[in-house]
Amino acid sequence: MNNNPYAWINESLATIHRADWYRCVQTIHGAPGATVVLSGQEVINFASNDYLGLAGDERLQIAAITAIQQFGTGSTGSRLISGHREIHRELEQGIASTKQTEEALVFSSGYLANLGTIAAIVGKRDLILSDEYNHSSLKKGAILSGATVVEYPHCNTAALLQNLQQYRKNHRRCLMITDSVFSMDGDLCPLPQLLDLAEEFSCMLLLDEAHATGVMGDTGAGCVEHFGCTGRELIQIGTLSKALGSLGGYVAGSSSLIDFLRNRAPSWIYTTALSPADTAAALAAVKIVREEPERRSQLWQNVNYLKQLITENLPNLKLLPTESPILCFQLSNAAAALTAGKHLRESGIFAPAIRPPTVSTSRIRISVMATHELGHIQKLVEVIKSIEELDHKV
């Protein structure tokens, strides 16, 4: 046996390269915002989840610095041992109040909130019904739980109904899991229909509001508010790291759910509590989302302006259906998406190519921010137009 047991790693990397699936990091210098310096070049930023421009907001910075001065940099232990601080409770109350749920629980990331919650509430005897376009954290949480997982075609409630009729009776508990705003497409799940089906078949519904919190609904509470479903029983998950400009995740729901998770969610129990700085920054953001609805209005004005310019100037663009600040246009394959992304970048626009295996079809993904100026959006449309013209010449 003289085979190097690690040789497969380089072979696998070579396969990834051959498929045009290879990825690596790129450095952003300085502060986040509507424009950023990317590997030394100033670009307009359409690649960020910082929808309200809060990640660079001075008030969040001051909140974080003050919390560090008061509580130190580390929280020193898990929440149940020595990591719990008063600001965790304040943040959890703030989230529960925005979501209008009895309670909320913060995790160290949205990914961990999904893993821990799904694994805690269902097990081997149970059934999970999962939208095929769900975020990785929902899919991995489903696997971790040990439940039987059935994927249904994207947003297809007829297929979901069929699955429920076929499989529900063979299982103890049933959990439906879905993104509310689909992160790589920008469309919304049919929440009212999902809630009705959940009720009819005695299923729990777990809704991932990662891209919706701070963005959707009159008060920024998310898609539950957007669809007028506030107060209906379900499990809401989200992140503190997108519109809220910090780091961390949360679950919002009934007091008994949250109490159960504090006793049974391994990714909350066996990990260090969210740091004082992240907690305080998120708390400041929750207050700003509540007190400054004009940020959300500005975001939607920008989204509508971009859609209008696309309709007027880019009639042939293959835009995916969207009802969020995420807009994607499709390209024929991974290489074409990479070429388009590179051309955008050279023209001063940062909008990433999203390829398999993240999504089934290659695309350029644009996310709009409240802090984009009209000129930024005009420039984006001009550059996309020049890509289209380039395509026609080939």
Ligand SMILES: *Cc1c(COP(=O)(O)O)cnc(C)c1O
């Ligand atoms: C970003 C995202 C997450 C993960 O949240 P983090 O806080 O970044 O770990 C979970 N679900 C969805 C749908 C997301 O888009």
